[in-house]
Amino acid sequence: MAAHSRGATPVPPDARPRLTVLSGPSGVGKSTVVAHMRKAHPEVWLSVSATTRKPRPGERHGVQYFFVDDGEFDKLIANGELLEWAEFAGNRYGTPREAVQDRLAAGEPVLLEIDLQGARQVRESMPDAQLVFLAPPSWEELVRRLTGRGTEPPEVIERRLEAATTELAAEPEFDVTLVNTSVEGVAQELLTLMRVV
Ligand SMILES: Nc1ncnc2c1ncn2[C@@H]1O[C@H](COP(=O)(O)OP(=O)(O)OP(=O)(O)O)[C@@H](O)[C@H]1O
Numbered sequence: 715m716a717a718h719s720r721g722a723t724p725v726p727p728d729a730r731p732r733l734t735v736l737s738g739p740s741g742v743g744k745s746t747v748v749a750h751m752r753k754a755h756p757e758v759w760l761s762v763s764a765t766t767r768k769p770r771p772g773e774r775h776g777v778q779y780f781f782v783d784d785g786e787f788d789k790l791i792a793n794g795e796l797l798e799w800a801e802f803a804g805n806r807y808g809t810p811r812e813a814v815q816d817r818l819a820a821g822e823p824v825l826l827e828i829d830l831q832g833a834r835q836v837r838e839s840m841p842d843a844q845l846v847f848l849a850p851p852s853w854e855e856l857v858r859r860l861t862g863r864g865t866e867p868p869e870v871i872e873r874r875l876e877a878a879t880t881e882l883a884a885e886p887e888f889d890v891t892l893v894n895t896s897v898e899g900v901a902q903e904l905l906t907l908m909r910v911v
């Protein structure tokens with residue numbers, strides 16, 4: 715099944731987007747889509763963020779995230795080591811700057827999977843970045859996915875859904891919207907937008 719896009723793809727045919735940002739409400743399926751895409755295309759480089767969130771079962775330091783405490787996160791900010799950072803649902807998350815810059819300098823496509831606040835910061839600091847919004851097929855399906863994942867207690871789900879209303883309202887700020895009806899379809903669309911295939 716194909717993914718649905720809203721709006722024309724804004725990428726000029728002769729340009730290779732150098733930095734792509736994938737955002738969307740918690741539970742919409744960003745990590746699932748990116749994992750699917752990278753299974754077939756391991757050459758797509760995904761930035762590993764730093765976070766103060768505690769690891770979920772199975773998550774490993776340096777793979778899904780660099781898990782740091784508040785003091786370490788403060789130092790990353792103070793030393794200018796983060797390209798962007800934000801507080802989301804009670805934890806802080808940020809993109810390590812140097813690794814992104816190294817990849818861009820090497821001419822490789824770079825993917826960031828970050829929240830709306832981070833996407834806005836990247837838009838400011840790197841106006842050439844391509845901002846992609848991943849939308850759920852419906853609010854009910856978003857709630858189903860976030861709850862069904864089973865990784866957060868009800869009060870955290872509540873906070874994330876509260877943030878989701880703000881994030882969904884910000885969809886028009888993005889260059890393109892992909893509706894996550896099919897993981898395979900969205901992964902394919904993302905590869906096309908990144909000019910990987
Ligand atoms: N197209 C889809 N159809 C049905 N279920 C899906 C689809 N895409 C993802 N899911 C499921 O939705 C749940 C949330 O997905 P995922 O963890 O990838 O979301 P996320 O956007 O990365 O969330 P967060 O921002 O909280 O990290 C998972 O259980 C995943 O298997």
Ligand SMILES: Nc1nc2c(ncn2[C@@H]2O[C@H](COP(=O)(O)O)[C@@H](O)[C@H]2O)c(=O)[nH]1
Nearest residue numbers: 763767799800802807808809827828829832
């Ligand atoms: N602004 C940033 N947001 C980030 C970053 N890394 C992840 N995220 C976003 O946080 C939420 C919650 O993630 P979870 O793993 O706790 O479910 C989600 O929207 C991520 O996309 C980052 O470096 N900067």
